[in-house]
Amino acid sequence: MMSIESLFxxxxxPLKSSSVDRTARKSTxxxxxxxxxxxxxxxxxxxxxxxxxxxxxxxxxxxxxGVGEKDGVIIVDHGSxxxxxxxxxxxxxxxxxxxxxxxxxEPAHMELAEPSxxxxxxxxVQRGANRVIVSxxxxxxxxxxxxDIPLLTADAAKDHPGVSYIITAPLGLHELLVDVMNDxxxxxxxxxxxxxxxxxxxxxxxxxxxxxxxxVIKT
Numbered sequence: 001m002m003s004i005e006s007l008f009x010x011x012x013x014p015l016k017s018s019s020v021d022r023t024a025r026k027s028t029x030x031x032x033x034x035x036x037x038x039x040x041x042x043x044x045x046x047x048x049x050x051x052x053x054x055x056x057x058x059x060x061x062x063x064x065x066g067v068g069e070k071d072g073v074i075i076v077d078h079g080s081x082x083x084x085x086x087x088x089x090x091x092x093x094x095x096x097x098x099x100x101x102x103x104x105x106e107p108a109h110m111e112l113a114e115p116s117x118x119x120x121x122x123x124x125v126q127r128g129a130n131r132v133i134v135s136x137x138x139x140x141x142x143x144x145x146x147x148d149i150p151l152l153t154a155d156a157a158k159d160h161p162g163v164s165y166i167i168t169a170p171l172g173l174h175e176l177l178v179d180v181m182n183d184x185x186x187x188x189x190x191x192x193x194x195x196x197x198x199x200x201x202x203x204x205x206x207x208x209x210x211x212x213x214x215x216v217i218k219t
Contacts, residue, residue: 070131072104072124076117076149077137079109086113088200089137104129110148117149121156121165131164132157138170145170 067073075096077089089107097105104127108120115123117134124132134153136145150167157165171177190196192210202208 067100067102067133069103070129071102072106072121072127072129072132073102074106074108074117074120074124074132074134075137076108076110076120076134078144079112081112091200092137103127108134110144110152116156117152118156118159121153122159125160125163129163131166134165134167136168136170140172141170 073096075089075093080086086109089109093105093107096102104124106115106120106123108115108117110117121132132153134149136149138145145167153165153167157163184199187196187199188208191198191208198205198208
């Protein structure tokens with residue numbers, strides 16, 4: 001069985017820093033642009049300038065330490081019994097595919113919903129991948145990252161001898177998450193003030209509201 005040490009890799013794919021769409025009405029999630037990336041402490045920096053994507057002659061080209069045309073990327077979340085939550089992963093994968101330019105990107109749920117990691121792995125191979133990159137859509141490393149996802153991925157790989165795979169670190173401590181969190185807070189406050197619609201995360205749930213207001217008014 002692959003050791004945990006071999007599964008944990010630094011996130012070396014380049015990503016230019018993104019600014020968050022400041023107009024709450026026009027975006028349910030932060031839209032990523034490309035301003036200059038501000039360097040932070042070395043223990044927090046997650047991406048290396050050594051890796052990059054190349055687009056030559058209008059086509060996708062593999063570069064050292066980067067994602068190439070024969071790589072399949074699986075973005076896997078936990079999975080939910082709530083259909084709307086699962087559909088959001090599809091939307092994120094579509095955004096990721098468009099912005100990254102990676103030719104093979106598939107969604108997968110660890111449990112409770114389809115497609116499974118096994119299904120997504122097979123789809124990547126069918127589309128020509130000879131290496132599969134499983135990227136957990138999780139914030140921090142826990143049991144699912146240490147144990148469940150590696151076991152499920154290893155089981156999926158058994159059906160495809162000769163296809164290598166790697167499991168990346170979860171999102172972890174990345175400076176861009178500060179912008180995402182800040183944008184989410186501002187959007188929810190705008191919604192409570194009546195200046196923005198519900199975002200995709202809580203649409204139809206009526207959960208994004210100010211609690212305790214009635215008690216304050218009474219007193």
